[in-house]
Amino acid sequence: MVMQSTVVFRRAQEEDAAVIAKLRQEIWSTTYRGIYPDDMIDQFDYAWHTQKDAQRIKSPAYAVYLMMQEDHPIGYITLHISVPAHLLSLYLRQEYQHRGIGRRAFAFIREVFQTLGVSTFTCACQPDNERAMAFYRRCGGRVVGEDLSNEESWQNSVTFQFYVMRETDLVIRIIQSMDECIEFVRGFHGDAQFSDPMLTNEEQFQTNLVKCVEHPDRHCALGVYLGEQLIGLFTFLVLTEERYLEMLVGLSRDRRAYAEMFRYLERHYPGYSADFVFNPKNYLCKQLLEERHAEFEPEQQKMVLDVPVTDLDTSGVELFTPEYQEPYLSMHHQETYWTGEKVLAAADRFRVFLAIHEGKVVGYLDVTYCFEQNEPYDLFVLEEYRRMGFGRKLLAQALKCNGLKGMMAMVDVEAVAAIRLFESVGFQRAKHENNVTAHWTVPEGGNGA
The missing domain is CATH 3.40.630.30 (Gcn5-related N-acetyltransferase (GNAT))
Structure with a gap:
């Protein structure tokens, strides 16, 4: 018996066969509805499944484990431990999914096979079960076989292969x-x-x-x-x-x-x-x-251009020309890889827009233009000229020159004013893409x- 956090993996006994069959019936109803035929779920043969599980529990060719939490069964694992080694079942009740228990269970499975001296094992997955397919990929599974030509689609399967490793097998090499x-x-x-x-x-x-x-x-x-x-x-x-x-x-x-x-x-x-x-x-x-x-x-909030605001004021904004090189470089941020000098040297990648007020450079914007989704790398306005609309004008000119291409920006999550500035010209906050x-x-x- 192995305990991981509050989950216990207990070797099943013959009297547990009825519990496992009941778990399978429940999990088929919640997870496999729409994948397995309705009559296969609704007319579940409880007695037949109980007998089959009892046979596997008694057989030396199988290892069956109940997953327990506070003495309550929440899932089960069935392994074929004779050659060829195979994971037959990893079932978890719906309310216990997405809590990391599946990953702990898979680590336990690897431990079992490692103890038995097994180096690889396989697992068949129904391809319409997209969550299970993604889970096995996350666990390191490699597709080694497909059976997709059955008349009944629920009988189709994709076979994954997994390796069982020791710590001493850790190596790093160049991906070829x-x-x-x-x-x-x-x-x-x-x-x-x-x-x-x-x-x-x-x-x-x-x-x-x-x-x-x-x-x-x-x-x-x-x-x-x-x-x-x-x-x-x-x-x-x-x-x-x-x-x-x-x-x-x-x-x-x-x-x-x-x-x-x-x-x-x-x-x-x-x-x-x-x-x-x-x-x-x-x-x-x-x-x-x-x-x-x-x-x-x-932390940076990712902002993605949704629908650009049109007819924005761009007065006073000019594309960089050499006559403005000295003031541009003198005000440019230096604590960054893309210094002003590097930006100007990468003319195939960047456009530089300048905000000019009464003949003086008061701000700049470095923005890429060669990608399908371009990005403002550096937007700066001298402190005494802020809150005068120059930042918005610089962004507006960049959007105008960007044409039909996409644009994204990274903004400090706590820079409320900057986030509002980008939102004012048509950007929205992207979910789960911060960096x-x-x-x-x-x-x-x-x-x-």
Whole structure:
């Protein structure tokens, strides 16, 4: 018997067969309605199922466990422990789902198979059960078979394979192909805690993931594996001449993966400045950065252009010209990667708009223009000229030149005035897409401690 938090995994006895059959009947009614035929659920043969479960409980080829909470049965697990090892059932009552119990149960399943010396096991899933499909992907499952041609669709299945690993099997290596990680990435879609804010659309997927794998000259794509199972995926922009790193994607639910990633950076990039942009709810990444004394910026609220407000005043706003270079550079923020000098050097990426008042540059906006969804990187107005509408005019001109393309912006969550400014020209707050940026200097020495 193994206890994890308030959940106990107890080996089932023959007298538990009726309890398991009753759980199956309830879970089919709540979870599989619309997937299994109604008559299969409504005419559930309780006696037949009880007998089948009793046979499995007695058989040495199976291991059956009840999940108990405060002596109350909340689900069950059925494993085929003879060769080939197979997870037959992982059922949890509806009111106990989405509490992390399923993940604890899957960790327990791996422990059972590891104790038995099993290296891999499989599980078949009904493909219309989208939540279960996503769950098995999040647990590291790799699709190894499909049976989708049955006349009765409820009989279709997708087979996942899982690896059972030991701690000593932890390795990190360069990702060579998207085929290695695509299923792993899909498993994080919609995860409020561990999804990556830099993978919210197809353009980001191509830029921050695919490009990193296919163009290793300026990028690094790292996979952390337990045995053959991918448990962490990290991609970086690497600017060797500037000794600079930026984490573009960081996906893992395992602290060991983050620790291994940091050790890799310490071995290979000592002395580099590194920026990490990640999900504010990703406590694992945050903890490892805090342990390394990283500096954190305030959480950023993502704003997405919905319907731009038309006929906005843009008077006094001009596109940058060389005659304004000196005042633009003198007022530009320096505590950022994209300094004024770098922005001007990246004319294929940025437009710079200037707010001019009585011949004086009083503000600027750096905004990208080469993407399907562009972004204002830096908006600044001299303090004595604020609350005079210059910020709104700069945004209005950027939107006018942006045409039919999309636009998003990141704003400090506590910067109420800035959020209202973006809302005034047609932006809305995006849910579950905020980010936090941390700055860390990789220590010299490269000992990977």
